[in-house]
Amino acid sequence: MSDVNARIDAEVKNNDVVLFMKGTPQFPMCGFSGQVVQILSYIGVPFTGVNVLEDQEIREGIKAYSNWPTIPQLYVKGEFIGGCDITREMFQSGELQQLFEEKGIAVKQAS
């Protein structure tokens, strides 16, 4: 496995919820990344943000890793969930909250 793939693999396997994004959770640098950060923050699930803008190798490697051409990319327990559209669709239908429950990931439901 190439170096970048191993690095990505470690990231998604060692963290329950990982968001490969442009910018950081505190300062998203792209509307789509920002939308997913808002959804995860609203649900109140802790997550790891990986800023692809700081690492060109990961920025390209992640697209091959998941066979998905764009950023952001959300991973839960090592599984690729989707980009901004799918995450939003799942959030609106309640599937995202259900997924966290099924995977045993604690969420602090926003009041």
Added chain:
Amino acid sequence: MAMDAHEIERMIKAALPDAAVEIRDLAGDGDHYAATVTSAAFKGKTRVQQHQMVYAALQGNMGGVLHALALTTAVPQD
């Protein structure tokens, strides 16, 4: 660099001949579109797989020439 809506529709239909494709230009810059694609080929596929089928139809333009495509996929009601 940008793509126009007809080009996107043509490419999707070339790969998914039965697809119904509806495209809205979000920003008027040829770079930000919303598309709804309905095809029987999506039946039994996860959302990620359905979207990957559409991205494959766009032959690498997605994420490059075409910066943003807000995509919704659906299976036709029987």
